[in-house]
Amino acid sequence: MYSVLRTSKIMLRQYYFSLKDKFKKINLASKLSLLIVLGVLAAVSVLGCYFDSFLEETFLEDAKSRILYGFQRLASDLEKETEELKESISFVQNDESFLASVELINNYQDQNNYNAVLLDEEKKALTQQLLSRVKLSLNHFIALYDKNEQLIAFVEHKDDGYYLHFISYEKKQKVLYTRHEKDQFFTKEPFPKKLPLDFQHQIYYSHEQARKGIFTYNVYNGKIITISHISIFDHDKGSLLMHIEMAHLFDDQYFKDVSDDLGLIVRYSAESKNASHARLLTSIDKAEQLHVWQGERAYFSTAWIKITSEGQYEKKFFYYHVALNKEKLLVTLKKNRRQFLVLIIIVTVLILLSLRVIFLQTLISPLDLLMEQIRKIEKQYYDHPTLVQTGDELEEISKNINNLAATVQDRERALLNSQKKLTYLSLHDSLTGLPNRRLFNQRLQQALRKARRNCSQLAVFFIDLDDFKQVNDTLGHDVGDQLLKDIALRLTETQQFHSIITARLGGDEFTVLIEDTEYIKNIEYIENINGIEHIEKRAGVAATAEQLLKIFHRPFTCSGYELNTTASIGIALFPDDGNDTVTLIKHADMAMYQAKETGRNTYSFFSAKIAANVKNRIDKINALKKAVRDVIAGELNEFHLLYQPKISLQTGRVESMEALIRWQSASLGFVFPDQFIRLAEESHLIIPLGEWIVEQACTDFMSFRRKGSPVKKICINVSGVQLLHSDIVTVIQRAMHRIGIHAQQIELEITEGSLATKEKKALEALRRLRQMGIDLAIDDFGTGYSSMSYLQQLPVTRLKIDKSFIDDLPGSEKSIGIIQAIISLAKIFHLHITAEGVETQEQVHLLQQMGCDEVQGYFYAKPLSWQDFLIFSSNFTAKIAKTTETTGELT
Secondary structure, three states: OHHHHHHHHHHHHHHHHHHHHHHHHOOHHHHHHHHHHHHHHHHHHHHHHHHHHHHHHHHHHHHHHHHHHHHHHHHHHHHHHHHHHHHHHHHHHOOHHHHHHHHHHHHHOOOOOOOHHHHHHHHHHHHHHHHHHHHHOOOOEEEEEOOOOEEEEEEEEEOOEEEEEEEEEEOOEEEEEEEEOOOOOOEEEEOOOOOOOOOEOOOOOOHHHHHHOEEEEEEEOOEEEEEEEEEEEOOOOOOEEEEEEEEEEOOHHHHHHHHHHHOOEEEEEOOOOOHHHOEEHHHOOOHHHOOOEEOOOEEEEEEEEEOOOOOOOOOOEEEEEEEEEOHHHHHHHHHHHHHHHHHHHHHHHHHHHHHHHHHHHHHHHHHHHHHHHHHHHHOOOOOOOOOOOOOOHHHHHHHHHHHHHHHHHHHHHHHHHHHHHHHHHHHEOOOOOOEOHHHHHHHHHHHHHHHHHHOOOEEEEEEEEOOHHHHHHHHOHHHHHHHHHHHHHHHHHOHHHOOEEEEEEEOOEEEEEEOOHHHOOOOEOOOEEOOEEOOOEOHHHHHHHHHHHHOOOOOEEEOOEEEOOOEEEEEEEEOOOOOOHHHHHHHHHHHHHHHHHOOOOOEEEOOHHHHHHHHHHHHHHHHHHHHHHHHHHOOOOOEEEEEEEEEEOOOOOEEEEEEEEEEEEOOOEEEOHHHHHHHHHHOOOHHHHHHHHHHHHHHHHHHHHHOOOOOOEEEEEOOHHHHHHOOHHHHHHHHHHHHOOOHHHEEEEEEHHHHOOOOHHHHHHHHHHHHOOOEEEEEEEOOOOOOHHHHHHOOOOEEEEOHHHHOOOOOOHHHHHHHHHHHHHHHHOOOEEEEOOOOOHHHHHHHHHOOOOEEOOOOOOOOEOHHHHHHHHHHHHHHHHHHHHHHOOOO
C-alpha cells in the first residue's frame, strides 16, 4: 500500500513539473489573457444562474396576468351575451302584432276542437318572427309558451342552419310541424318523445322575476348555455299572457376561438377537479386572487359559475380551466443559456485580441517591422519603406536602414525609368491615368491565381455613372472628360481604398478589384443545401461599396459647372460568382444593372437570384399589365374593391366608406397591395388602373345609395403618379357625368408623401378638384414631410391620423400628445379629422373626448365586399336607430 502511494506521489510530482515547464513556455500576453478569461467566465456564470432564476419568477407573474385576462375575457363574454339576449328578447313587450297573435292563440286554441286553418297560419307567422329575432342576434334557440306555459313554437340552430317548429293538434293529439329556414313549406312529423326543451315550461324562478326579465345559466349537451326569460302578463286580467325564452350556447368553437385569440388553452367541464382552489368567474379582478399551479409543461388555474336550473342537471357548478403553455419559458431559458455561452466565447476572444493588440503595438510589431525592412533590402525591394516609430534605439536603426535602401534604390531607378514609361502608356488610361482594361485583366488574373493558391476570396466592383450621357449632351465632352478625371482622382486619393485596384474600362465605366481579404473576411456565401438557404453576410465588401458611393456625395466642379452625379455599383465575388476574369466582370456588370433597377446611387451583389428576381419582377409586371388590360376591356376581372366603413363620432352613424383595391391574379395568386401598387406606380399602370377604381367605386356607391345605405360619401385613394402624369380632373369629371354622382359625395385621399411634392401640376390639379367641390384628405398624416406652411397652401379638407399613432392608445402619453397636436392643428386650419386603425372601445372613447370627428378600423369592421358592406351598414344603422329609440340618445 505504501509503495502504491509513493508511486502516485512521484507521478503527480512529475505531472506538476511538466505543466510548470509548459506554463513557462507560454508568453506573457497569453498568461495575462488566461487569467482575465477565467475571471470573466466566473462572473458570467454567476450572472447566468441569476438570470435563470429571474426569468422563472418573471414568467410566473406573466402567466398569472395572462390567465387573469383569460378569465376576465370569459366573464366579459358571458356578461356581454347576457345583455345582448336581454336586448334581443325585449321586442315582445312592444310588438303589438306579436302580442295580438299570441292572445289569439290563447283565446282560440282548444285541443279538443282545434282550428288548424286559423291557428297554424298564425303559428307559422310567429315562428318566422322568432327566426328573424334569433338569427339577427346570432343566438342558438328561442321558444314561445302560451298562457298555460305550454310550448307554442320554437326555433333551434343546428350545424346546417336554423329549424322552425310549432305545435299543432289533430284528433286531440299533439303534432310537430318543422321546416328548415331555407325551405318554403313545413312538414308534419309525429310528436317526438323528447323535445330539445320541455313542452310544459319548468319554473325554477318566480313570475315576478320573469316579468322583469331574468337570466339563467344551464347546461345543454354538456355545454354552458345562458338563457334570457321574460313573461308578459295581461294588465287587465292580471294573468299570464305568454312566456318567451332565448338562449346562447357557448360551444367548442367559441372556446377554440378564445384560446387562439389569447394564446391560452381554455377548456370547460362539469368535473370538480382542482375545485378547492377555484374562484367564482365573475369575482376575479386581480392576479393575486388566482391560484395558479404549474406542471412540467404548463401553468393551470380554475374558475366556476353556478348552474341555475335546479333539478335539470345533476351538477351545481360548471368549471372553466385555463392553461398557459410553458414552452416559451423553456425555449427562452435554453436560448438564454446558449446566448451566455456565446457571450463568454465572444468576450474571451475580444480580451485575447485586445491583449494581442497591446503587445503587438509595444514590442512585437516594432521588431517585426525592423525584420521586414531587412528582408526587403535583401530582396531588392525598396518601395514604401517602413519606419519603426518607437522613439528609442529601434527607431534609429530603422532610419539608418531606410537611408541605405534609398541610396541603392536611386541607382536602380534611373535604369528602370525608361522601361516603366513605355509599360505605363500601354497599361494605363490616357485620360485619367488609371489602369486600363488590359492592366486590370492582368491584375485580376494574378489575383485569381493568388486566391486559388491561398483558398481566399476577392471582389470585383463594376462602377457606372448615373446619367453621364446627359453631361456630355448638355455641357459638352470637355466637361464630361473633366468630370471623369475628377472622379478618378477621388478614387485614387481616398485613403480608405489604398488596398484596392481601380481601373477605367472605357466611357463612364470603372472597375475596382479588392485583393486584400481583410475587406471580405466576413463573407458567408448563400448556399442551397437540401432546400435550405443560408444567411448572407458581406460586411467588409458592403462597407467598401458604401465608402465608394460616398465619393459622389460632394459635388464636382468642372469648367465652372457644379455637377452632382451618382453611381451604381455591381459586385461579383470569387469563387462563387465566377472563376475567370471574363465571368467575374460580366457578373459584376449584371449586378450593376440590378443596382440601377433598384433606384441607382446604390450597390448590388451578384447572385443566382438576380436572374430569378428579374424574371419574377417581369412576370409580375406582365401579369399586372394583362390584368389592367382585361379590366379596362371589361373581360376577366382579377381586381375587386373592398369597402371599409367610417363612423362619425358625433352621430354614431356610417357616414362614408373607403374603397380599397385587391388583386387575385390568375397566375400569381393573391398579391398584396403594397407589392402591386408600387409596381403599378413605377410602370405607370396606376393611371389606367386608377381610372377603373374611380369608375367602379363611384358605381358601387350609387348602388349602395339606391339600396338604402345611409353612407354619404365614397373615399378613393389617388397616387402621386396620377397627379403628376395623368389628367385626374378629367377622370373624375367623366365619372361624375356618366354615373351621376355629385362632387360633394366624393373624397380623394392622397398620401402625405405625395402631397409633399412641389410640382406645380400636382398642386394645380388639387386646387381644381377642390373648386369642383370634391373633398381632399391627407392619408397617413404624421408619417411624411408636410410642414405647417406647406399644409396651409394645400386645398385639403381632412387629415387622417396614421394607424401607428392609434395602436399605442390609450397607454402611450406620447401618442396621445401627438394626436392632440394633430387635432389642434386641424382645428386651426378648419380641417376634419379621421383616425385610422381603431380597434378597441377605449380608443373610440378617447378619440371622441379629444374631439376626433371620424374613425375607421377593425373595431367596427374589416374591409368588406359589396354585399357584406350593404348588410353591415343596414344592420349598423338599424342598431343605432333602435338604441336611439330605446334610450333617447346615442351611445
